[in-house]
Amino acid sequence: MINLIYTGAVSCCFELNHLSPYYAPEAYDVYLNGEKQFTGNTNVFSLYDLKPDTAYVLGVQSGEEREEISFRTAKETCAVDVKQFGAVGDGIHDDTDAVQAAIHFTPAGARIHFPEGIYLCRPLALRSHLTLDFAKGAVLLGCPDRQKYPILPGLVPDMMGGKNIMVGTFEGLNRTMYQSLIHAEYCEDITICGQGVVDGNAQNSDFWTAFRNFETARPRLMFFCNCKNVTLHGVTAKNSPSWNLHPFYCENVSFYDVAVEAPKNSPNTDAIDPEACVGVNIIGARLSVGDDCIAIKSGKIELCRERCQAASHHVIRNCLMQFGHGAVTLGSETACGVKELTVTRCFFQKTDRGLRIKTRRGRGKDCDITGIVFDNIRMENVITPFVVNMWYNCCDPDRFSDYVKCRTPLPVDERTPHLGTFAFRDIVCNGAEAAACYIDGLPEAPIDQVTFSRVKISFNPDAKPFVPAMQNDAVKRCKMGLYLNNVKKVCVDDVVVQGAEGELLITENCGEVEAFALREVE
Numbered sequence: 001m002i003n004l005i006y007t008g009a010v011s012c013c014f015e016l017n018h019l020s021p022y023y024a025p026e027a028y029d030v031y032l033n034g035e036k037q038f039t040g041n042t043n044v045f046s047l048y049d050l051k052p053d054t055a056y057v058l059g060v061q062s063g064e065e066r067e068e069i070s071f072r073t074a075k076e077t078c079a080v081d082v083k084q085f086g087a088v089g090d091g092i093h094d095d096t097d098a099v100q101a102a103i104h105f106t107p108a109g110a111r112i113h114f115p116e117g118i119y120l121c122r123p124l125a126l127r128s129h130l131t132l133d134f135a136k137g138a139v140l141l142g143c144p145d146r147q148k149y150p151i152l153p154g155l156v157p158d159m160m161g162g163k164n165i166m167v168g169t170f171e172g173l174n175r176t177m178y179q180s181l182i183h184a185e186y187c188e189d190i191t192i193c194g195q196g197v198v199d200g201n202a203q204n205s206d207f208w209t210a211f212r213n214f215e216t217a218r219p220r221l222m223f224f225c226n227c228k229n230v231t232l233h234g235v236t237a238k239n240s241p242s243w244n245l246h247p248f249y250c251e252n253v254s255f256y257d258v259a260v261e262a263p264k265n266s267p268n269t270d271a272i273d274p275e276a277c278v279g280v281n282i283i284g285a286r287l288s289v290g291d292d293c294i295a296i297k298s299g300k301i302e303l304c305r306e307r308c309q310a311a312s313h314h315v316i317r318n319c320l321m322q323f324g325h326g327a328v329t330l331g332s333e334t335a336c337g338v339k340e341l342t343v344t345r346c347f348f349q350k351t352d353r354g355l356r357i358k359t360r361r362g363r364g365k366d367c368d369i370t371g372i373v374f375d376n377i378r379m380e381n382v383i384t385p386f387v388v389n390m391w392y393n394c395c396d397p398d399r400f401s402d403y404v405k406c407r408t409p410l411p412v413d414e415r416t417p418h419l420g421t422f423a424f425r426d427i428v429c430n431g432a433e434a435a436a437c438y439i440d441g442l443p444e445a446p447i448d449q450v451t452f453s454r455v456k457i458s459f460n461p462d463a464k465p466f467v468p469a470m471q472n473d474a475v476k477r478c479k480m481g482l483y484l485n486n487v488k489k490v491c492v493d494d495v496v497v498q499g500a501e502g503e504l505l506i507t508e509n510c511g512e513v514e515a516f517a518l519r520e521v522e
Contacts, residue, residue, distance in 0.1 A: 002017075004071050005283060007071060009074045010194075013045075014058065015283065020345070028062040033057055043284070044318050046234050051073065053074070056073070076111050076131070087117075087119055103124065108128070114194075117137070131191040132193070133193055142200040142201040151177070152176065154174035154175045155306075172299045176215075181200055193232070194234055197236045219240075220244065222237065223246050230253045231253075234258065237271075240269055246273050247275065253280045255282045261288055270293070272295075273295045276307075276310070276311055282314075285319040287319065291324060293351065295331070297334060304366050311336065311339070320347050326352065327351045327353070331357060331369075332358040332395065335366060338370075342375065344376050349380050349381065351382050354377070355377070356387045360391060369418070384435050386437035387438050388450070394470055400472060405472035409443040419445075422450050422451070432457055432459050434468040437484070439485065448487075457496065463479050466478070481502060481503050483508075489511055493515075497519075
């Protein structure tokens with residue numbers, strides 16, 4: 001079955017309803033109005049260079065089976081070429097003023113088209129009701145000179161006595177920051193689409209080499225603050241100074257068939273970090289970066305006091321994550337909580353950790369992470385497939401304090417986080433090394449419930465010791481089975497752990513433990 005999941009004026013995105021993670025069971029041919037376009041092998045694919053407000057018939061043929069659906073592209077107000085505003089596109093001339101003029105001096109609903117070329121730009125400010133359309137071969141290239149990036153405040157006080165206005169942020173706090181290459185604040189109805197590339201060019205700047213000396217937070221590649229109805233379709237994002245795609249306190253944000261790339265050793269280059277957002281769809285994404293591939297966040301406790309909005313109603317589906325620290329991560333900045341997250345039909349390759357939850361004392365009583373479902377996932381050569389860590393010790397001044405690392409129960413107060421229910425089901429993990437799972441709750445606030453159903457984990461015979469969770473006094477592990485500490489209820493049903501050294505299931509300070517059909521072979 002073919003599902004039309006996004007319709008734009010000049011591009012559309014489709015999803016095949018297969019159960020296989022990310023890749024289709026077999027190759028297929030895609031036809032448009034009867035003419036073959038390409039051969040595909042992934043569950044999500046796209047069509048580009050369409051005409052606005054036009055009817056089409058899509059056909060997909062796999063073997064002898066063929067399915068067709070009809071669709072119509074969206075209407076648009078107008079379309080303009082950035083070169084009509086003076087952009088050169090040679091990678092040398094500064095095209096910022098020309099692109100900014102096109103953005104601001106066209107009607108609502110306009111599509112700004114970037115033809116093939118390299119458009120060297122300083123940070124750009126978007127407005128509402130706008131589409132940026134990057135043709136194949138078009139590159140928006142970030143200026144490598146940090147001095148040309150405007151600096152924005154974290155919070156701006158309302159002169160009339162109202163609430164503070166959020167402007168800048170990084171790592172869960174309102175902070176002074178450099179403006180991002182593509183930057184939108186308090187906007188709605190924004191689309192960024194096409195087969196082109198947005199390249200932060202950080203490898204040719206000091207954003208990766210000298211960032212520890214900055215007083216100002218690095219820019220993201222694309223930053224959306226308090227925006228509504230934002231869609232990214234098809235584009236490739238790469239080489240960001242820090243996080244690549246960062247929606248912050250946004251509603252209804254979708255990433256369809258996008259790619260995000262950064263070298264494995266690039267610092268803090270998370271691919272997609274929705275923070276305190278409501279309604280995020282990440283479907284068909286291909287992510288390979290130097291930090292977490294997807295990190296769901298909701299701020300630190302200070303930000304929560306400013307405005308408490310949980311990250312909620314997120315769907316991650318048919319995505320490929322490679323080489324990052326974590327494939328799908330929750331945290332560590334989760335003071336407003338994370339609720340109703342579903343991750344399904346995804347493929348993780350060579351990430352340090354697969355499904356990763358990280359929090360700590362001090363995130364606060366509103367840090368309620370619950371209703372989390374990971375379903376139908378395949379992992380290959382992921383060092384630790386499952387990590388739930390309530391002792392995370394990075395990114396905070398008190399990270400090494402007794403408060404953070406004390407292993408005896410402390411009083412439950414306004415600083416204590418809560419982890420609810422987590423379900424891991426229909427998952428295959430081959431080539432694990434450190435531990436099948438490493439789940440470590442707080443003694444004063446145990447995790448409510450962890451369930452493993454129909455899960456198979458096998459270890460790499462040549463596994464090397466590795467620290468499964470980033471916490472104080474951490475110990476390297478190798479071929480450790482399912483480890484759970486401080487969990488109220490553990491349910492293990494139809495689980496295979498192959499190649500573990502020692503016990504298959506290790507529970508410490510846990511309440512009710514149910515283990516059915518836990519075994520070493522299928």
